[in-house]
Amino acid sequence: MIIGFDGRLANDIHKVGSGQFCYELLKAIEPLLNNDKLVIYLDSFPKPFFPLKENKNIEIKVLPKKKFWTQTVLPKELNANPPDIFYSPSLQTPCWGNCPKSCTIFDIAYYDFPTEFTWSARFKAKLELNLAVRTNQLFITISDSSKQSILKLFPEIEPRLHRVYLGVSNKVSKATEEEQNKTKEKYGIVNPYILYLGRIQPRKNIIRLIEAYEDLCDNHSEILHHLVIVGSLGWLYEPILNKIKGSKYAYKIHYLGYLENEEEKVALISSASVLVLISLWEGFGLPVIEAMNCETPILASNCSSIPEIVADSGILVNPYDISEISKNLYKILTDESLRFQLSIKGKERAKLFSWGNTAQEILNILRNYKK
Numbered sequence: 001m002i003i004g005f006d007g008r009l010a011n012d013i014h015k016v017g018s019g020q021f022c023y024e025l026l027k028a029i030e031p032l033l034n035n036d037k038l039v040i041y042l043d044s045f046p047k048p049f050f051p052l053k054e055n056k057n058i059e060i061k062v063l064p065k066k067k068f069w070t071q072t073v074l075p076k077e078l079n080a081n082p083p084d085i086f087y088s089p090s091l092q093t094p095c096w097g098n099c100p101k102s103c104t105i106f107d108i109a110y111y112d113f114p115t116e117f118t119w120s121a122r123f124k125a126k127l128e129l130n131l132a133v134r135t136n137q138l139f140i141t142i143s144d145s146s147k148q149s150i151l152k153l154f155p156e157i158e159p160r161l162h163r164v165y166l167g168v169s170n171k172v173s174k175a176t177e178e179e180q181n182k183t184k185e186k187y188g189i190v191n192p193y194i195l196y197l198g199r200i201q202p203r204k205n206i207i208r209l210i211e212a213y214e215d216l217c218d219n220h221s222e223i224l225h226h227l228v229i230v231g232s233l234g235w236l237y238e239p240i241l242n243k244i245k246g247s248k249y250a251y252k253i254h255y256l257g258y259l260e261n262e263e264e265k266v267a268l269i270s271s272a273s274v275l276v277l278i279s280l281w282e283g284f285g286l287p288v289i290e291a292m293n294c295e296t297p298i299l300a301s302n303c304s305s306i307p308e309i310v311a312d313s314g315i316l317v318n319p320y321d322i323s324e325i326s327k328n329l330y331k332i333l334t335d336e337s338l339r340f341q342l343s344i345k346g347k348e349r350a351k352l353f354s355w356g357n358t359a360q361e362i363l364n365i366l367r368n369y370k371k
Contacts, residue, residue, distance in 0.1 A: 002098065003366055004083035005056075006074070007040040009090060011047050014232055014258055016199060018106060018284065019140075022056075022089040024169060028359035030058065036367070039083055043069050070094055074197040076300075085138075085366050086172050091128040095135045100369060104130065107146045107283030107304075108153065109203055116202040116280065123200035133157060136367055140362060142163050142284040143305035144145050148343035163363050165309075167355035168289045171262060175270040175294070187256055193226045195272035195296075196328065197265070197287040200241070201234030203280045205301075207243050210253065212325035217249050218331055219308035224319045225273060230265070232258035253345045273339070274332045277301065277317040289353045292346030297332050297339050299325070309353075 009015070009022035029038065030052055038058050052058050063073045072093045078086060078097030086093070088103040105298040110117050117125070132178045133140075133154050138234050139161045141147050147163045149150035175183075184190070195214065197206050206229065213227045229244070259265045269275060281304045288298050288310055298314030300306045307316055317324045332339060352361060 001036045001368060003036060003038050004078065004086035005038055005040045006086075006090070006092065006315050007042055007050075007052075011042055011044060011050050012048070013040075013049070013260060013299075014233055016258070017036075017286075018090045018104070021104070021106075022245060023051055024167065024355045025089060025359055025362070028167070028355035029363060032356075032359055032363055033057040036363075039081075043073070071096075074098050079102075084371055087227075087362070087366060088130045091125070091132050093132055093136055093283075097133055099226045099310040101135060102140065102366065102369070103132050103136050104140045104142075104241040105132070105144055105146070105150055108149050109280065109281040111153065112149065113203055115286065116236070117326065121235050136366060138162070138340060140168055140365065143308055145308055146283045146304035150302055162361075163191055164358055164361045164365070165353055166284050167353045167358045168286075168293045168350055169355060172269075173289045173293050175263070175267040179263065179267045180271040184271060185262045186264070187254065187268075189228060189254060191224050191226045192273050193228045193254075193271075194333075195228045195268060195275045195291075196227070196231070197269065197275060197290075198231045198277065198278070198279070199234040200229070200231050200237040202236050202240070204231075204234075205280050207242050207280045208319065208325065209276055209278055209321055210243050210247055212322045212329060213253070214247060214249055215322060215326040216329050217252070218324070223330070223333060225333060226252045226254060228268065228272070229253065229255045230257070230259055230268060240334040266290075266294060269296055272296050274299055274329065276325075276329070277306070278317065278325060279304070279306070280319055282306055288314065289350050297342035298346060299328055299332060311349060313349040314342060324363075 009019040010026050012019050017280045040060045042062050045062055048151050049141050054060050075094035075097040078099050084101040085100045093101050093103045110122045141163055149160055244255055269291050276299045277287055278301045285306045300310050300314050301319040302316035315328050317328050
């Protein structure tokens with residue numbers, strides 16, 4: 001079987017969300033191909049960090065980079081040399097092309113939380129989704145929560161919509177004390193800390209996290225923990241950065257930006273007293289299983305996909321309730337026995353999620369379509 005694959009996201013140095021998914025999926029899929037062939041389409045030559053090189057099972061086709069590449073250049077290639085099926089690790093798929101097509105729908109937060117997105121981002125996402133639903137034969141989503149939301153809008157695709165969980169990389173496991181100390185020294189982190197990891201955008205609920213942290217500091221002066229925020233800038237990020245700068249505890253809040261170095265990210269997760277992901281909506285919530293695999297306790301939202309992924313291995317809170325977030329932060333930071341229990345449960349829970357499983361499930365779905 002010949003599988004076409006849009007690999008552009010794995011060729012981007014800033015790999016978050018769908019980019020990380022694409023990168024890890026390509027790495028995991030190669031040893032599972034057997035007699036299948038993977039044809040990867042790019043719009044520029046593979047960067048040094050691109051996960052795959054050509055061999056008998058892998059062909060990389062670099063197509064001319066032009067405007068509207070997905071709807072112009074790529075479909076011409078699919079018509080000229082059609083694979084048995086084409087797969088996109090995102091919503092971006094060609095509307096035409098002489099082969100069956102499949103794509104990934106991570107979530108539809110732009111329908112459920114329209115005010116959390118810019119008008120242009122919302123318009124683009126809705127357009128891509130509606131085009132994808134009309135022109136694709138198979139769909140992958142990443143949680144039961146996302147699947148249910150999608151089917152409320154598009155019940156007709158139920159037989160063709162498959163839920164496949166994401167995974168955690170083997171490299172994302174507890175860093176050594178030396179690696180932790182080296183990374184903290186590089187970023188000037190002396191105190192113990194609370195960690196947020198993800199994009200800087202409204203639906204991640206970072207402003208309420210900062211307000212809960214301020215409440216924690218107001219009521220518990222004995223807490224020495226700082227707040228470390230890591231992630232690339234998304235849409236509508238300005239109010240979040242202004243909140244950081246304007247906080248009365250700004251001297252205790254560290255915004256580090258996007259970390260290109262995976263080892264540093266793992267070291268920061270490993271050294272954190274708790275990882276907080278209190279998003280208003282998550283299609284999956286990859287940082288939580290990365291933290292669980294690093295034996296770091298989790299404080300997360302009790303909504304969307306997060307309870308499905310975390311189960312009983314973390315503390316779940318109402319993401320709108322600042323007092324509840326603050327109280328549970330205090331509970332985790334001050335209860336050593338609780339932190340230990342969460343670390344053990346999290347590590348065990350993380351074993352259920354692997355990129356090998358993700359790749360195998362997606363391969364099986366694509367192979368079965370041919371039948």
